[in-house]
Amino acid sequence: MKDAKWIYQDYEFDNRVSNLMWTVSGDYDENMDVGEKSFISKNVALYHAVTAGGRRKFINWPSVKKYVISRHRAGFNKDILLSLIAMGSDVVVEEKIIAERPGVYDIRKDAYDDILRNYYKLHTDDLMEKVRHAMILKKIGKAPMMDTETRNIASDLENLQDREDTIELLKGIEEIYVKYFPMFVEGDSGDSSESGHNKNQLRGDFSDFMLEEMFDEPEDLDIEASIEDIAEALLGESQGDQSNVSNDADNRILRVQEEDIEKIYEKVAYYYGKSFLDISEVKKLQNRVCKDAHGSCRIHMTDGVVRSDSDNEFQQKYVQRHQIKNTDVFRANYKVFKRNINKLRESMSRTLVQEEIIDAIPSDAGRLIPSKLWRIGRSSNNKVFVKNIDNNKGSFVVDILIDSSGSQRRNQSNVAIQAYILAMALTQLGIPNRVLGFSSFLDYTVIKRFRDYESPLSANDNIFEYYCSGNNRDGLAIKTTCEDLIKRGEDNKILIVLSDGRPNDIKVGKGQVNSLTQAYRGRVAISDTAREVRTARQQGIMVLGVFTGKEQDLMAEKLIYGKDFAYIKDINRFADLVIKYLKQIIVS
Known part of the structure; x- marks a missing residue:
């Protein structure tokens, strides 16, 4: 009771x-x-x-x-x-x-x-x-x-x-x-x-x-306990002021007064690190992406409390402890993971080199080959010309987006290592890549940047700062990530999303607004995420899902990513499966 x-x-x-x-x-x-x-x-x-x-x-x-x-x-x-x-x-x-x-x-x-x-x-x-x-x-x-x-x-x-x-x-x-x-x-x-x-x-x-x-x-x-206490206090629950907050438990919708929401906003940077974007840029970004199903949402872009200006020593220690945990798991199986990095790098290199080869094939038109003129009238093969087929698809850029919600917690170190393997192989090949994590707190989708496109190889170690908490609004995270990716000058843009196929978030409404639709969960969340994936593909972005969840959630992953997702049960096969699906989306 x-x-x-x-x-x-x-x-x-x-x-x-x-x-x-x-x-x-x-x-x-x-x-x-x-x-x-x-x-x-x-x-x-x-x-x-x-x-x-x-x-x-x-x-x-x-x-x-x-x-x-x-x-x-x-x-x-x-x-x-x-x-x-x-x-x-x-x-x-x-x-x-x-x-x-x-x-x-x-x-x-x-x-x-x-x-x-x-x-x-x-x-x-x-x-x-x-x-x-x-x-x-x-x-x-x-x-x-x-x-x-x-x-x-x-x-x-x-x-x-x-x-x-x-x-x-x-x-x-x-x-x-x-x-x-x-x-x-x-x-x-x-x-x-x-x-x-x-x-x-x-x-x-x-x-x-x-x-x-x-x-x-x-x-x-635990930081989640601190945030929970703050949220409860600021929402007025500790004083019993139920005029300021109501909770639709069935739809996971919170309705709070404007002044209480503003107080909560002040805490986001304290617990997740200050934004690397100016306020004006954040507002412009929100105006572009926080629409429709995400109309009541906000965005916070950060490098995290460890690498941004932050005086929250507790949270810094908390993140650093997770970094040590993840790093220890990596080191315990270093040979296996190192082999995966090398294999993935070599497979990617072969794939891209093959794409750059120019094939000359026999043709009825094109460049004349004098040595084959004898065929005319003497052979059924009258193709005395060759035509060059340029397989070069151009340059590549890759974004790696990691679901950092609480539901990933049991698999936390493995997810971090998978992202690290991808980033290391790409960086060693000289392919620009960015690694981001996302989770949500109340109406904020927090996107943490582990490495940027031109960051040095050493920046990949930041990926081990990955820890899991809060909810996840996958559709908004994908939409926000594609905002920058689509602006890149490379010919081929790839988005790899590591998630468990369970987008799930609350909704926050201000005042007595009654126009809120269903909360972001189940069919609503899956449909929205699938829609954002389709939109990204329509913009020319190749999207690959790497499934990190439980087998019972595979159907949701299929609904979101279609045939372009990899389910990797055995970390030893990580490189093989990733390159298989990368080839699939590049060729398609």
Whole structure:
């Protein structure tokens, strides 16, 4: 269940809640999260402040936040997961708090009384609410009537009490989720299409989170958590000002007030790096590309926080850690990847050299060959002329566009390496190439430039800065990329898009605008992306899709790119398959 939002506008009471949380936690630098300020009554609000403080004192709360983000990316239902964490963490910290501060017992009793009094006014058919209700009744010494599922979940949560270590607590939470809610595994679009996951698959993913947790500094918080908190605060959710924001959950549409949107815009450069374009150029670009399905969108072109003017040290460290991770994967298989670079370079070189050969073929007209005049009247082959066939298709330029959304995260290093192999082969051949990554945050499509057309070979190392977060508006990213590519002077322009075939984004509307169409997901997003690919081809740009997703999304990839896409399961065959499809689009 989602509790009602915090709506008290009483400054003194709000200050009392904050002070209570700070007193219990012992840390005045902490703030309560949005969900923790939910309430049923003032008594419950005060008790939530106590438990929020207890979580920060006895549990590594930043790790819990990172865990929630990690599992949400993997498709877990966030509301169910947060409910389990709230109840599980309360089991761990409640008695510890009361042992230290006996007065908390009375605060808890008053809160429990209000929760039980209001229970039948809430969601009595909500399983999580039934579990919470049962656990409270048991804590006050009553024996509630429960169905089997409610009893089992409550019992498993209560058994978490002795898990002192945060990681062990999270493992226990994950075991409960996998045991009781394997069907609630959502895809990027928020539906339950991923319900085919089995329990072992879900449980096995915990190792991914552990690797992240061990690698990151404990005090650092995932950038997505920071952005999420900022978005929630700026949208007014933490103050309960629902006049400023509404959320159409089915269509993933956010409607916010103009002043709140402007505040969010100010944060984009801070988290993603300042734009390398002047404001005037950005506006001109947006006027050209942000139309139709992208009418409410904005563009941010950046070199990232590491290589642009930025004072966001946290995000710089975050990107650099991903750069190290990706580089380590590359180095671990250096011989294989080096062989792919060499093979791809040589194959491209042979293909382009062959295209430059001028063939002389026999003909009925053209340049006379005297030595063949004897054929006239003596042979059925009367072709005594030759005609030159010029196979030279001219110069080439290539753009590599990488989907950097959260859905690529499990395959992050491999995607970065694929882009690196392409860029290295092209650069070593002297073919101008540019490498860009794209993702979105609210109504911004953020396009990060890893290397530009004339960058030196060493700039290819920037590709390892690639990391995955946010959503992806593929159609707008392709349209924006083609704006520069089409202006190039080379005879042949190629766009290679590395994506998982799952364009997926929210829509942001200003004020009370009701004219918003469906959100950018599913058929709407696939159709738009396919349309932009067709438009690029009509402009003379050869487009190749390199599929980096799951097999069940192949149909979407086919709908977007037609026959011109490569599905590369084995990295050892990367060079062979890429050159095969490059030849296909060059010859066609």
